[in-house]
Amino acid sequence: MEKVAIDLHIHSLLSPCGQAEMTPNNIVNMALIKELDFIAVTDHNSAKNLPAIMAVAKELAKETEIGLCILPGIEVTTKEEAHILAYLPTLEAAMALDEIIYQHLPDVSNQKEIFGPQIIMDEHDQIIGEIDKLLISATDIGVEKLWQIVTDLGGILVPAHIDRKSYSIIASLGFIPLELDVKTCEVSKNQSFEKVLANFRFFKDYQFIHGSDAHQLEDIAERQYFLELPDMRRQTLIDYLG
Ligand SMILES: [Zn+2]
Numbered sequence: 031m032e033k034v035a036i037d038l039h040i041h042s043l044l045s046p047c048g049q050a051e052m053t054p055n056n057i058v059n060m061a062l063i064k065e066l067d068f069i070a071v072t073d074h075n076s077a078k079n080l081p082a083i084m085a086v087a088k089e090l091a092k093e094t095e096i097g098l099c100i101l102p103g104i105e106v107t108t109k110e111e112a113h114i115l116a117y118l119p120t121l122e123a124a125m126a127l128d129e130i131i132y133q134h135l136p137d138v139s140n141q142k143e144i145f146g147p148q149i150i151m152d153e154h155d156q157i158i159g160e161i162d163k164l165l166i167s168a169t170d171i172g173v174e175k176l177w178q179i180v181t182d183l184g185g186i187l188v189p190a191h192i193d194r195k196s197y198s199i200i201a202s203l204g205f206i207p208l209e210l211d212v213k214t215c216e217v218s219k220n221q222s223f224e225k226v227l228a229n230f231r232f233f234k235d236y237q238f239i240h241g242s243d244a245h246q247l248e249d250i251a252e253r254q255y256f257l258e259l260p261d262m263r264r265q266t267l268i269d270y271l272g
Pocket residue numbers: 105113190191197
């Protein structure tokens with residue numbers, strides 16, 4: 031088994047709340063400096079910076095022979111206003127989910143003076159576009175529907191920051207529906223697994239991971255959250271989580 035350092039919840043500058051420094055190259059290089067093994071960039075309701083992020087990681091892996099694996103992901107806001115991390119086996123699957131989600135976002139334009147810009151970059155950190163619809167809106171996709179869509183794409187769901195009093199599945203629904211065959215839940219970085227278990231006994235049936243939910247570079251996790259995996263393949267991590 032390999033001890034693998036993870037941070038599976040990072041926002042790029044595509045998320046309106048993500049800082050301008052969260053460019054594809056900066057995120058990947060910071061993850062390398064921090065000696066992480068597996069990261070996921072999970073922007074709000076979009077995967078449009080993943081092509082650049084994955085291209086940067088691939089290029090750096092060639093140059094440095096240091097392996098940094100990227101798990102494609104999106105932090106989806108469901109109709110119930112729950113933040114759910116969707117992890118996909120391939121970039122193509124993530125982009126397919128991105129397209130579905132965009133159609134299910136309300137027709138509300140981003141007011142960038144208030145929320146911040148939603149920037150798409152290429153692998154050289156050049157701006158190639160901006161997203162019009164406000165990405166932090168709730169979609170009209172319910173959690174059970176999201177489950178169907180993501181499992182059809184070969185992916186899995188991990189409810190985000192379940193200990194939070196807003197935008198978590200517990201804050202929105204009060205429980206995790208049994209129809210969702212969820213195996214893993216994410217706990218905020220400053221909260222202990224023990225505390226969550228003490229507050230919610232039913233979580234004893236789930237495994238927990240920590241994620242940084244970083245919106246700026248310094249908040250990306252150090253080598254501090256570990257999983258034991260038989261190998262470093264993306265599918266192995268997905269099988270572990272879901
Ligand atoms: Zn969130």
